[in-house]
């Protein structure tokens with residue numbers, strides 16, 4: 001099988017090091033290889049201590065996000081073939097590094113949790129009462145696609161761990177439940193999204209939507225939430241649906 | 242040593258585990274639930290399920306029909322009382338998820354849409370585009386956030402279970418983020434750690450599906466059941482093994498050989514491409530043997546053709562098929578047929594439970610792919626397993642909360658805890674000549690080549706010999722990564738140990754079952770043999786290794802017949 005020689009630069013860090021350092025690996029890459037395959041090949045044959053998260057390898061579980069040649073991507077869907085002969089892999093930005101490419105994303109998960117992303121049980125359990133037309137379903141089609149890969153947090157120029165701005169994906173999640181035709185208590189999500197720890201930090205640069213691998217368009221969600229918050233829709237109106 | 246107590250511990254945060262946690266929170270709101278998962282719950286492999294979830298939700302369908310399809314599909318090895326319970330409960334669980342916001346796909350009238358699936362005699366597979374598992378898992382995870390009594394221990398890896406007498410009492414786990422160890426104690430436990438198809442080199446499973454729960458439970462005396470039965474899905478992409486959902490055939494896709502013929506007409510004319518998976522996979526193998534397959538760098542394959550569905554329908558119903566084919570096979574299914582070959586996909590066998598999810602270790606319940614209830618018998622029907630996660634996940638949660646309310650916390654033996662601590666420390670420090678990935682590859686190749694779709698005594702004996710040798714080699718694997726934080730080389734070592742246990746159980750059971758049934762095809766025993774093998778095989782841990790035992794199949798009203806379609 002034809003292979004090409006690739007230089008893979010990976011940012012390494014392990015507890016005790018003063019600061020992260022780039023390490024260079026060389027690899028014979030086949031035409032099908034993804035960046036994730038390359039890292040696995042390096043881990044298997046060159047350096048067992050190289051550390052990164054992955055599971056599904058089909059761009060669905062959101063584990064394998066990293067910054068490849070400057071862009072935050074899912075490594076399992078990033079083909080090596082399309083990249084230059086030198087590939088540089090770094091951890092997601094805006095998060096503390098735990099080890100090599102593994103970053104601490106708990107703050108982002110907390111922010112998602114804080115928008116109360118669920119419906120309260122509505123009616124009788126057993127029948128199919130909650131009709132939803134294909135058109136109504138379409139309204140949440142985009143925002144419900146988020147795989148929590150946190151790439152948008154890495155792309156965002158405003159988000160910082162521990163600070164008030166909720167960040168893109170948490171906004172998209174809140175919006176998903178507010179746009180949901182079956183939701184009878186939208187106040188819950190709207191209050192969370194438009195409160196002090198909500199959307200207000202967003203400067204609408206839109207980097208998050210450009211970077212999102214699932215076309216969730218969190219920037220649009222944040223924008224709409226801002227409008228809703230600013231209009232401060234009376235409860236009646238909002239809960240009518 | 243840190244000790245963390247709660248009423249119930251859920252091991253695993255996939256579809257089954259999350260459903261169990263919610264069940265505890267809803268049936269017994271006072272109970273504290275700790276959920277331990279080696280990945281964030283939303284990363285669990287349930288996320289990758291595509292095609293849909295089965296349940297009787299339409300007027301033209303009946304419980305009777307879903308039961309019969311499931312039992313016939315299982316080649317009469319399913320326990321029929323469990324199937325009846327499962328079929329009646331599944332629609333409730335589907336509607337419930339609907340109430341929690343799961344965006345099921347819809348018909349124009351706003352009701353939940355259904356599609357055709359292999360081996361199902363009517364359209365009864367509910368779906369959410371072709372990302373059903375993803376939407377289900379998201380809805381369950383988001384729902385679980387409603388309950389403050391559920392506490393998540395994400396990226397904690399469970400390494401051992403502890404028993405006190407006959408009762409499950411605790412477990413040992415490592416926090417990957419900082420390397421800290423802890424003992425979790427609880428009154429009841431739910432095991433929901435998913436399947437084990439990573440034991441094969443060519444599989445659809447995520448990196449986490451390493452059979453941990455099966456090995457952990459086996460080690461404390463729980464029985465494993467039906468371990469010879471592994472489902473090979475007919476349509477995996479060559480090389481990566483990434484799945485093309487059966488939904489593609491459910492929506493009308495064709496399977497074609499290198500002559501452009503829909504070859505299923507030779508094997509199963511009544512069902513064609515929508516036959517059960519065991520039969521379709523075997524048919525592909527026959528086409529390959531007859532020289533009617535295409536040859537590629539990664540083996541022989543056939544074509545899955547959905548071009549005639551047209552771009553609009555493909556984008557509406559099968560967007561992920563297109564996405565995946567484009568990204569991972571560089572083929573646009575709107576314009577070209579997709580190359581596919583059979584791929585290891587789902588583990589029918591698992592930890593033996595009764596129909597209420599209880600294992601034979603008191604206080605330990607099991608649900609989801611790790612468990613074997615069994616509704617799947619020797620061949621699972623596609624879309625039954627997501628429903629299984631909900632039905633039995635819920636049942637396990639309810640049972641565990643009932644049990645937890647009737648019992649007290651037990652003190653785990655300090656000596657056993659120290660043993661485990663010592664074992665872990667020694668593993669971290671081990672210097673050995675063997676290489677982790679070589680031993681793993683060798684196991685995967687052995688299982689794939691000798692314990693695949695077609696089996697025979699000679700190859701199974703060779704496989705057993707190889708697996709036992711690999712278990713010895715495992716003991717000599719040295720680690721390069723000595724750090725205590727996020728040591729994935731270390732967790733891979735533990736996972737490999739577990740996979741070698743599962744592999745051995747699989748091979749031993751496959752050797753003992755001298756017949757062909759469902760997914761288990763013995764070329765030396767080509768017929769089904771109800772006289773001798775209408776029974777489950779249990780694998781138990783004895784003083785000198787694995788012991789096999791018989792266990793009866795429960796038949797209620799569907800007497801075994803020849804499996805005809």
Ligand SMILES: Cc1cc2nc3c(=O)[nH]c(=O)nc-3n(C[C@H](O)[C@H](O)[C@H](O)COP(=O)(O)OP(=O)(O)OC[C@H]3O[C@@H](n4cnc5c(N)ncnc54)[C@H](O)[C@@H]3O)c2cc1C
Nearest residue numbers: 253254255256257279287292293399435609610624626627
């Ligand atoms: C590609 C693909 C497509 C599929 N499509 C369908 C479909 O369309 N319809 C259908 O019905 N079925 C489908 N299936 C099967 C179905 O998805 C699975 O059987 C089901 O999702 C399993 O769910 P689970 O909750 O048992 O396990 P998983 O979702 O795999 O979750 C296991 C959990 O256990 C945790 N865990 C494991 N080991 C440990 C440990 N040692 N310590 C701590 N935590 C641990 C993991 O972190 C994870 O949270 C598909 C399967 C695959 C692979």
Ligand code: SF4
Nearest residue numbers: 146147149150152212
């Ligand atoms: S919005 Fe997009 S980029 Fe952000 S976490 Fe979700 S899928 Fe990832």
Ligand code: FES
Nearest residue numbers: 056057062064076
């Ligand atoms: S490995 Fe799951 S998204 Fe890449």
